[in-house]
Amino acid sequence: MEDKQRELGGEEKEEEHAKVKIWKYVFGFVEIAVVKCAIELGIADAIESHGSPMTLLELSSALRCDPSPLYRIMRVLVHLKIFKEKPATQLGPKVYAQTPLSKRLLKSGQNSMAAFILLESSPVMLASWHGLSARIQGNIRNPVFEEVHGEDLWSFGAANPDHTKLFNEAMACDARVVVPAVIESCIEVFKGLDTIVDVGAGTGTALCLLVEACPWIRGINFDLPHVVSVAQEYDSIENVGGDMC
Ligand SMILES: C[S@@+](CC[C@H](N)C(=O)[O-])C[C@H]1O[C@@H](n2cnc3c(N)ncnc32)[C@H](O)[C@@H]1O
Structure with missing residues (x-):
């Protein structure tokens, strides 16, 4: 009898939990939309170049945007603990400060992941995810990207230099984080x-990171011709364009 009551209590708790949690999925896209917006506006970059935390008015003036919608975006970003809100002085207005997470939204720099976020949240990349159930049901036979865009990711990139640029920058974000850890x-x-x-x-x-850390190594950078044509020039690295398939 006691066990039965405990079980019902547990089920009721699960039901209550589900009532709240389902909203996370109803508005699940908001987090990424707001983070994308923060990168596009350059919020982290503005605070970084200011050199210290900024008030809402300082920020809106630096970003040349209306403080009212910016305030709403900042509330979400503070709630997500991406930026910190703290009092400037005892009586002064609140200021927004960087956190280790907001620094990853900087458009450049060692730890920037901005390009990767912009890539994965771009309409081009998100379009494939909308075809996920059709692929699983077998209504789509090709990879979803191909079905949606009419060609594979690499051919699409060759015909869309802006997409390739974003893709290459996103890959570089990852390399800047991973390669130093591998070398170390x-x-x-x-x-x-x-x-x-x-x-x-x-x-x-x-x-580049590898030959810098290991100067005795010569590198050969092999990728598709349209990618290699915009690759970095480095003394001990030869850029070679081609197709590995
Ligand atoms: C996931 S990315 C990896 C990028 C890189 N390793 C990095 O860490 O920045 C895959 C790479 O493979 C290249 N690629 C795709 N198909 C290729 C092919 N057939 N021949 C040569 N490179 C190809 C793409 O252009 C892209 O740069």
């Missing part, structure tokens, strides 16, 4: 190697 923990692996060929290397960020 596995430097032994690279000792004794003369040449490394990075196949599908993008614009060469990973190889």
Whole structure:
């Protein structure tokens, strides 16, 4: 009898939890929409170049936008703990300050993930996710990206330089985070190697970081011709365009 009551209590709790949690899915897109908006407005960049936390009016003036809608966006960003809100002085207005998370929304720099967020939240990339159930039901046979855009990701990139630019920048964000960690923990692996060929290397960020840390290595940066044509030039790296398939 006691067990039955405890079980019902648990079910009721689950029901209550579900009533609240379902709203997370109704408006689940809001978080990414607001973060994308923060990157596009350059909120983190404005605070960074100001050099200290900013009031709403300072921020709206720097971003040249209306303080009222900006305030609403800042409320969400503070709620998400992306920016911090703190009192400037005891009587002064509140100010918005950076956090380690907001610094990842900077448009450039070592830890920037802005391009990756803009890529994955772009209409081009999101369009594929809308076809997920059709792919699982077998109504779509090709990869969803191909079905939606009429060509695969790489051919689409060749015909859309803006998309390729964003894609390459997104990959570089990842390389700037991952490669230093690999070098730091596995430097032994690279000792004794003369040449490394990075196949599908993008614009060469990973190889640049690698040859900088291991100057005895010569790099070959291999990728599709339209990608290699905008790759970084680096003394000990040869950029080679081609098709690995
Ligand atoms: C996921 S990205 C990886 C980028 C890179 N490794 C980095 O970390 O920045 C895959 C790369 O493979 C390249 N790629 C795709 N198909 C290719 C092919 N057939 N031949 C050569 N490169 C190709 C793309 O252009 C893209 O740069």
